[in-house]
Amino acid sequence: MQNSNPDPLAALLQAEQFIGWTCQVDYEKAVVLTSDFWKARAKGVPLNCFLLAAAGNAHAAAEREILLLRVIGAALLPLEDKQVQAKIEKFKTCKTGVAVAGAGPEDFQFGGLQCRILGTFYLQNGRLRLGSDVESFAHAAGAEVYRPTGAALEAIVNYVSPERIAAAAEEARRLGLAGELPRFPIGTVRYSSTDRQHRGDVAERAVFRLNAVDFLARRTAVFGMTRTGKSNTVKQLVSVVMRTSQEFGLKIGQVIYDLNGEYANANQQDKGSIAGVFPRDTIRYRMIPTPGFELILNNFFTQISEGHTTLKGLIEANKIFRSADLEAFLSMDFTAPNKEDYNSEAEYQRQSGIHQRKIAAYQAVLARAGYELPAGFKITFEAGAGIRNKVNPSVDPANGLTASQACEWFQLARQIQDELMTGTGADWIDPDTNVLMNLLLQRNDQGAYIPGFRLLQPFKDYHAPNRTTDVCDEIYQHLKSGKIVILDLSVGDPVQRERLGKRIARHIFLNSMAAFNSGGHPPHVVIYVEEAHNIIGRHEALTEIWPTIAKEGAKARIATVYATQEVSSIHPNILSNTENILVSHLNNENEIGELAKYYDFRDFSHSIIRAQDVGFTRVKTLSNPFVIPVQIDKFDPEKERQRAQPAAGVITV
Ligand SMILES: Nc1ncnc2c1ncn2[C@@H]1O[C@H](COP(=O)(O)OP(=O)(O)OP(=O)(O)O)[C@@H](O)[C@H]1O
Ligand SMILES: [Mg+2]
Numbered sequence: 001m002q003n004s005n006p007d008p009l010a011a012l013l014q015a016e017q018f019i020g021w022t023c024q025v026d027y028e029k030a031v032v033l034t035s036d037f038w039k040a041r042a043k044g045v046p047l048n049c050f051l052l053a054a055a056g057n058a059h060a061a062a063e064r065e066i067l068l069l070r071v072i073g074a075a076l077l078p079l080e081d082k083q084v085q086a087k088i089e090k091f092k093t094c095k096t097g098v099a100v101a102g103a104g105p106e107d108f109q110f111g112g113l114q115c116r117i118l119g120t121f122y123l124q125n126g127r128l129r130l131g132s133d134v135e136s137f138a139h140a141a142g143a144e145v146y147r148p149t150g151a152a153l154e155a156i157v158n159y160v161s162p163e164r165i166a167a168a169a170e171e172a173r174r175l176g177l178a179g180e181l182p183r184f185p186i187g188t189v190r191y192s193s194t195d196r197q198h199r200g201d202v203a204e205r206a207v208f209r210l211n212a213v214d215f216l217a218r219r220t221a222v223f224g225m226t227r228t229g230k231s232n233t234v235k236q237l238v239s240v241v242m243r244t245s246q247e248f249g250l251k252i253g254q255v256i257y258d259l260n261g262e263y264a265n266a267n268q269q270d271k272g273s274i275a276g277v278f279p280r281d282t283i284r285y286r287m288i289p290t291p292g293f294e295l296i297l298n299n300f301f302t303q304i305s306e307g308h309t310t311l312k313g314l315i316e317a318n319k320i321f322r323s324a325d326l327e328a329f330l331s332m333d334f335t336a337p338n339k340e341d342y343n344s345e346a347e348y349q350r351q352s353g354i355h356q357r358k359i360a361a362y363q364a365v366l367a368r369a370g371y372e373l374p375a376g377f378k379i380t381f382e383a384g385a386g387i388r389n390k391v392n393p394s395v396d397p398a399n400g401l402t403a404s405q406a407c408e409w410f411q412l413a414r415q416i417q418d419e420l421m422t423g424t425g426a427d428w429i430d431p432d433t434n435v436l437m438n439l440l441l442q443r444n445d446q447g448a449y450i451p452g453f454r455l456l457q458p459f460k461d462y463h464a465p466n467r468t469t470d471v472c473d474e475i476y477q478h479l480k481s482g483k484i485v486i487l488d489l490s491v492g493d494p495v496q497r498e499r500l501g502k503r504i505a506r507h508i509f510l511n512s513m514a515a516f517n518s519g520g521h522p523p524h525v526v527i528y529v530e531e532a533h534n535i536i537g538r539h540e541a542l543t544e545i546w547p548t549i550a551k552e553g554a555k556a557r558i559a560t561v562y563a564t565q566e567v568s569s570i571h572p573n574i575l576s577n578t579e580n581i582l583v584s585h586l587n588n589e590n591e592i593g594e595l596a597k598y599y600d601f602r603d604f605s606h607s608i609i610r611a612q613d614v615g616f617t618r619v620k621t622l623s624n625p626f627v628i629p630v631q632i633d634k635f636d637p638e639k640e641r642q643r644a645q646p647a648a649g650v651i652t653v
Contacts, residue, residue, distance in 0.1 A: 008128040017146045031075045032113040044197035053143040065122040075112035118626045132625045153206035168213040182244040183209035190631035193611035214622040217554045222563040224584030229615040230563040235635035253479025256528045261490030272637020282484040287492030295464040304334045317495045328435040361436035367403035369456040372465040379406035472507035480523040512556035522557045532562035533569035567594040579622040
């Protein structure tokens with residue numbers, strides 16, 4: 001983009017945007033001499049706006065450079081300075097030149113602007129480069145100053161160093177893309193809350209784009225008080241990443257941890273949702289059966305340990321009274337025996353048999369409690385002829401039993417347990433199977449009544465009988481094929497939500513890490529989390545899965561986007577490794593202070609605390625060496641829908 005103009009440096013300077021001259025310059029700061037007339041003609045000079053100071057004859061000379069400045073306040077003019085006096089006098093009398101056409105001397109109310117020097121634009125091998133400091137300032141006093149707008153401003157805020165362009169090209173090649181990596185337009189430059197002048201002309205607004213190389217496999221923080229547009233920013237990101245990646249033929253899987261159901265479901269204010277905009281590419285998950293949603297849950301009959309852990313969590317969360325049998329049930333371990341752990345094949349076989357029976361008894365308990373068996377599912381286990389003849393000679397469990405047959409079989413076995421224990425199957429019934437049979441029969445070892453399987457009945461909805469694969473794996477496959485996965489966590493048991501949420505995150509991380517470690521290319525995945533202080537808060541252990549993803553996900557091509565109201569609540573290690581930071585309004589000095597430690601956010605302290613405008617966001621990205629104030633576009637479901645399916649409903653015959 002920056003190379004399309006034969007002279008990209010000259011293209012930055014717009015004559016009609018001239019606003020004055022530098023009169024004091026050092027390595028850090030510059031004072032700009034300006035007049036009300038020039039400011040008005042350039043449609044205002046808001047606080048925090050970018051200015052360009054072109055030293056010498058910037059349009060022609062070979063050795064040219066342009067300082068990039070940011071207005072950070074008003075400045076007293078050094079009127080004792082003879083040069084400044086001379087300049088002012090000259091302007092007042094001069095009727096020609098770049099600045100004064102049309103203005104009478106009475107229009108020249110002079111003033112000073114305090115500016116921070118952000119860097120120096122110069123040309124190297126015909127390409128625009130931005131150094132992040134100033135090399136020498138002696139010549140810079142008396143430089144013409146312009147306030148860039150439109151295309152010039154776009155070139156500044158979207159500047160990417162040749163090195164990063166090369167890195168992006170390399171990544172694009174790795175991904176098999178013909179051209180460059182995409183850039184995601186997310187908003188337009190905005191300096192101040194009052195934007196009547198500097199953004200009055202919609203056509204002149206400068207579009208800000210987030211580079212895919214900055215965003216993918218990186219960390220992005222979205223900070224701001226409630227209702228200042230964090231979720232909107234996330235929605236805008238999700239849709240622009242989806243749209244752009246489709247255009248470029250690049251698969252980027254996106255998974256949203258949707259705590260309030262605002263991405264999965266349309267609300268009154270926004271009249272649409274991500275799911276509504278990309279119906280074919282969005283898969284929604286929920287914890288309770290709902291039309292249009294997949295179940296986030298697992299099949300208890302096929303994922304034994306997972307189902308058992310879920311039940312354990314639910315029973316614990318519901319503070320159910322625990323009899324000895326229930327306690328024993330909760331502490332059961334359904335992990336299959338491992339061959340290496342046994343000295344002999346015979347012992348391993350014996351343990352495997354016990355394990356198989358235990359699972360069958362557990363499945364019978366689930367069935368008795370009303371958990372629906374998957375279609376065609378049979379409860380299967382081995383029982384020798386001696387046992388079979390004693391319990392029920394008419395069926396062989398090795399051929400598979402229906403739910404009622406299995407329940408009946410274990411109940412009968414429990415009733416003749418003493419006989420079984422003393423006869424052929426001395427150790428046929430292990431302690432866990434014994435407990436499971438007690439639950440089935442609702443009798444403890446002493447024969448007293450216990451609620452048994454009934455205790456599991458209330459949690460039937462957590463079982464997904466139709467699921468044939470692990471939900472985590474299913475989600476990972478969707479992400480691999482570039483879909484948007486929305487985990488609507490607004491319903492269901494909070495403990496389970498958290499557990500499942502973590503399990504999914506861990507699955508994504510481990511699978512992508514495995515691909516990375518085996519020398520492959522993991523898929524690009526972006527994980528969006530709200531209320532991030534709860535999972536990557538400053539008191540979280542960094543070994544937990546969320547902090548691990550935030551720290552190490554980049555290797556496995558996992559990008560994390562986290563949103564929260566509190567900058568100070570985020571773990572400092574994670575915050576300091578966050579490449580992109582987007583901040584809307586914050587309401588207190590503490591939070592601002594935390595942020596001011598990073599980059600040049602300090603310049604915006606005042607504006608962040610004062611301006612409460614929704615979507616008015618200061619953005620620091622990896623590629624940009626300084627903060628850029630941006631008005632994030634409003635996520636507009638209707639417009640997005642039209643863009644996503646341009647041909648929908650239009651049939652030409
Ligand atoms: N850039 C924007 N332009 C215009 N309106 C916006 C913009 N961003 C958000 N809004 C509107 O402002 C309201 C609040 O936005 P949003 O829900 O994104 O805030 P939030 O920071 O996520 O709030 P919370 O902390 O409550 O989650 C919404 O109705 C949204 O449509
Ligand atoms: Mg929100």
